[in-house]
Amino acid sequence: xxxxxxxxxxxxxxxxxxxxxSLFLTDQLNVLGVEVVAKHVIGDDRDRLADAVRRxxxxxxxxxxxxxxxxxxxxxxxxxxxxxxxxxxxxxxxIGEGIEARFRRMNRAMPEINRRQAxxxxxxxxxxxxxxxxPGQWITVAEGQGSRVVMILPGPPHELKAMFTRExxxxxxxxxxxxxxxxxxxxxxxxxxxxxxxxxxxxxxKYENPATTVLAHNGDLQVHxxxxxxxxxDARALLDEVGGPIxxxxxxxxxxxxxxxxxxxxxxxxxxxxATLAVAESxxxxxxxxxxxxxxxxxxYFLGGFVTYTRRMKTEFLGVSAALMEQHGAVSRETAExxxxxxxxxxxxxxxxxxxGNAGPTTDGHDAPVGSVxxxxxxxxxxxxxxxxxxFHRIWxxxxxxxxxxxxxxxxxxxxxxxxx
Amino acid sequence: xxxxxxxxxxxxxxxxxxxxxSLFLTDQLNVLGVEVVAKHVIGDDRDRLADAVRRxxxxxxxxxxxxxxxxxxxxxxxxxxxxxxxxxxxxxxxIGEGIEARFRRMNRAMPEINRRQAxxxxxxxxxxxxxxxxPGQWITVAEGQGSRVVMILPGPPHELKAMFTRExxxxxxxxxxxxxxxxxxxxxxxxxxxxxxxxxxxxxxKYENPATTVLAHNGDLQVHxxxxxxxxxDARALLDEVGGPIxxxxxxxxxxxxxxxxxxxxxxxxxxxxATLAVAESxxxxxxxxxxxxxxxxxxYFLGGFVTYTRRMKTEFLGVSAALMEQHGAVSRETAExxxxxxxxxxxxxxxxxxxGNAGPTTDGHDAPVGSVxxxxxxxxxxxxxxxxxxFHRIWxxxxxxxxxxxxxxxxxxxxxxxxx
Numbered sequence: 001x002x003x004x005x006x007x008x009x010x011x012x013x014x015x016x017x018x019x020x021x022s023l024f025l026t027d028q029l030n031v032l033g034v035e036v037v038a039k040h041v042i043g044d045d046r047d048r049l050a051d052a053v054r055r056x057x058x059x060x061x062x063x064x065x066x067x068x069x070x071x072x073x074x075x076x077x078x079x080x081x082x083x084x085x086x087x088x089x090x091x092x093x094x095i096g097e098g099i100e101a102r103f104r105r106m107n108r109a110m111p112e113i114n115r116r117q118a119x120x121x122x123x124x125x126x127x128x129x130x131x132x133x134x135p136g137q138w139i140t141v142a143e144g145q146g147s148r149v150v151m152i153l154p155g156p157p158h159e160l161k162a163m164f165t166r167e168x169x170x171x172x173x174x175x176x177x178x179x180x181x182x183x184x185x186x187x188x189x190x191x192x193x194x195x196x197x198x199x200x201x202x203x204x205x206k207y208e209n210p211a212t213t214v215l216a217h218n219g220d221l222q223v224h225x226x227x228x229x230x231x232x233x234d235a236r237a238l239l240d241e242v243g244g245p246i247x248x249x250x251x252x253x254x255x256x257x258x259x260x261x262x263x264x265x266x267x268x269x270x271x272x273x274x275a276t277l278a279v280a281e282s283x284x285x286x287x288x289x290x291x292x293x294x295x296x297x298x299x300x301y302f303l304g305g306f307v308t309y310t311r312r313m314k315t316e317f318l319g320v321s322a323a324l325m326e327q328h329g330a331v332s333r334e335t336a337e338x339x340x341x342x343x344x345x346x347x348x349x350x351x352x353x354x355x356x357g358n359a360g361p362t363t364d365g366h367d368a369p370v371g372s373v374x375x376x377x378x379x380x381x382x383x384x385x386x387x388x389x390x391x392f393h394r395i396w397x398x399x400x401x402x403x404x405x406x407x408x409x410x411x412x413x414x415x416x417x418x419x420x421x
Numbered sequence: 422x423x424x425x426x427x428x429x430x431x432x433x434x435x436x437x438x439x440x441x442x443s444l445f446l447t448d449q450l451n452v453l454g455v456e457v458v459a460k461h462v463i464g465d466d467r468d469r470l471a472d473a474v475r476r477x478x479x480x481x482x483x484x485x486x487x488x489x490x491x492x493x494x495x496x497x498x499x500x501x502x503x504x505x506x507x508x509x510x511x512x513x514x515x516i517g518e519g520i521e522a523r524f525r526r527m528n529r530a531m532p533e534i535n536r537r538q539a540x541x542x543x544x545x546x547x548x549x550x551x552x553x554x555x556p557g558q559w560i561t562v563a564e565g566q567g568s569r570v571v572m573i574l575p576g577p578p579h580e581l582k583a584m585f586t587r588e589x590x591x592x593x594x595x596x597x598x599x600x601x602x603x604x605x606x607x608x609x610x611x612x613x614x615x616x617x618x619x620x621x622x623x624x625x626x627k628y629e630n631p632a633t634t635v636l637a638h639n640g641d642l643q644v645h646x647x648x649x650x651x652x653x654x655d656a657r658a659l660l661d662e663v664g665g666p667i668x669x670x671x672x673x674x675x676x677x678x679x680x681x682x683x684x685x686x687x688x689x690x691x692x693x694x695x696a697t698l699a700v701a702e703s704x705x706x707x708x709x710x711x712x713x714x715x716x717x718x719x720x721x722y723f724l725g726g727f728v729t730y731t732r733r734m735k736t737e738f739l740g741v742s743a744a745l746m747e748q749h750g751a752v753s754r755e756t757a758e759x760x761x762x763x764x765x766x767x768x769x770x771x772x773x774x775x776x777x778g779n780a781g782p783t784t785d786g787h788d789a790p791v792g793s794v795x796x797x798x799x800x801x802x803x804x805x806x807x808x809x810x811x812x813f814h815r816i817w818x819x820x821x822x823x824x825x826x827x828x829x830x831x832x833x834x835x836x837x838x839x840x841x842x
Contacts, residue, residue: 010632010634011634011636012460013447013456013457013458013459013460014447014451014634015444015445015447015448015451018439018440018441018444019439020439023436023437024436026434026435026436027436030435030436035434036434037434037463037464037466038434038461038462038463038464038469038473039434039461039462040460040461040462041459041460041461042458043459045458048458048459048480051480052459055476059469059472070614070615070618071618072615072618072622072635073622073626074635102818105818106818108613111615111616111619112619113615113618113619114615131819131821158821158824213435213437215437224437279728281707284714285710285711285713285714285715285719285723286702286707286708286709286710286711286713286714286726286728287707287711288707289706289707289728290705290706290707290708290711292706292707293705293706293707293728294706294822294826296781296782296783296822298730299730299731302706302730303730303731303733303734304727304728304729304730304731304738305707305727306725306726306727306728306738307700307707307710307714307726307727307728308725309714309719309720309723309724309725309726310720310724310725312724313724313725313768317725317727317738317767346738347734360717361717362717401715401717402715405715
């Protein structure tokens, strides 16, 4: 069974924006065994969009449209689909009242133009939106070759994902023949993408099923295996057949056997050990704490952190001696070590992580080359010989500030995770 | 003049891959004054691709196709375009010999299947490829409405970019009228997307040129005006004609008249005033400091910050009294005020910003509803009546943790920016 996805919005026809909703939708459809055979991006042009909808409907069982549901004149999706299907639109007072209520909760009157968002195509099922004002629509169309479905979904990714999961999946399931798709995800840290692929491609290359994908993002590597079978047992057996040798080849470089990121795994270990964590950052400027606190419930083990962007802050709040920084530099193994030890002591935490480095793009005012980063890990017991602190150093061959910062945070989490039981 | 871009390849219909060639091509075409009105991704399916080519040709002056030029059966682009145009393909012995020579240089014999790459559509101009084996093709098509051009380009980005720049740009230039494109970007904070659009759509709606786009992302709003004229003066005049009334209508809600984000504007103001900044965060967990330090050179004015994720940390490192939090809650106006004042004093900064809130997704252990955020701004002079500190409160109707955090950081920067001269 085939699907096509249409993303609506002139902003996605600029040099700076890509449509990412289709990646989520593709993943969801594939799991059901529905193949995406074409994707389109159409600007805010009613006639062109109506034409695209007609064409996709003539070729594919499911047509998913995202975006163009806002309240403004630019938002043409409702009109275009009505035109393509040759159906009227009707004002739905229940939706209208819902939108008004949403505005009331924010202590605001509903602008008149938001009434457009309550227009529903004749015969459509309304898909409720619990994260925004624009509802979606599910429209069944009887065509010559059998019935087709058009789904209209909102553009903001968090609205689209919630709506698709809650409203569309249950309606789709009975329409597609049962197919068992099982996925295994490995997350790997501490090696390069090409080394990873060279290690495991001799294993997975022999198999069309499961399909294997290698993804790399700022030092975080993922291997996805996706098996499609008629039974659960077959799918699991196939994943074991290919996954077993991959696990053997990568060993402890795999940090996650599902899609949990490092900050979730670390949080689970800390919570289980009744341990706490604090961080002291310089180069990453808060990005490490931000990742750790992105996990709901992280306040159970994360005490807090210091972003010490000056030498004075490092001395005053972490107790890093000025003489030590004078001698070795603020970006140095010695400073990273002192930052981690100082943070751990002052916060009274079980573990502390420090990052000091030069994120670039230039060396202005820095005593270290761009891309040079030191990580410190301080813990309760001896980590490195007799000391309860260990440091790591890496120079990334990049002057791309956001990338150096992201790599540094990833490395710090990886190093901490390796110390935790 | 309009163009459509078709990316060919089933690998770009998976959940993990996006087509990025179209971003480069869009940028190049826009500079020439050619607008991209639709983009498509089509799998390795000859008939479907032929159909897409026919349709794009019927609607747009230029059709750019990337990928599907390899030597294998999966590579259907040449056949599909020949089919769409109803033209034969002819073996080009010069190309064939070039491909053979390429293999010889790598000390390999040319596999027989690579002969397919030397097939050229009748009437096409060959676009040479100095970075790979597959040449491109430039095909002029006389249609009822005037002549059209189909460009066939290789999929690998480095091959495509080199070929487009060297072979296509010089052929395109004489076909498009000279055009000057000038863009103006306004960034706005402190209002909703629909309020913004209701305010300015009566102004911009009357104009097709400049084209106006409104973008919203986590509380940050942007208005893009793009004027296309035959002279620089006309373009500027047009931007003033539409931009002037927009600026008048929005007043101080516009914080940026180019694409600089709040953290850059704040940094510039602080540096100019020789002032410094420190931040104290709870709910955003480092995200505010992370944004501020994303700006290269931010160490000139940013001293650092504390992520105080527990009451004890707030008391110990910011001097927030335990009794005050006991009485009002850790998420309260009083705590935000004490955090900002404490941070300013302890860091010795000119300005300090604090954030305390409940980012959700649940109220577990919190004394405030999900989405409730307090911001404190402490500065050198009286801000609010007699005090040098001001607080702001907002409840976002969302339990989406990353969104509440992003909104809170954006609001904190907006509030700070309004205090700075």
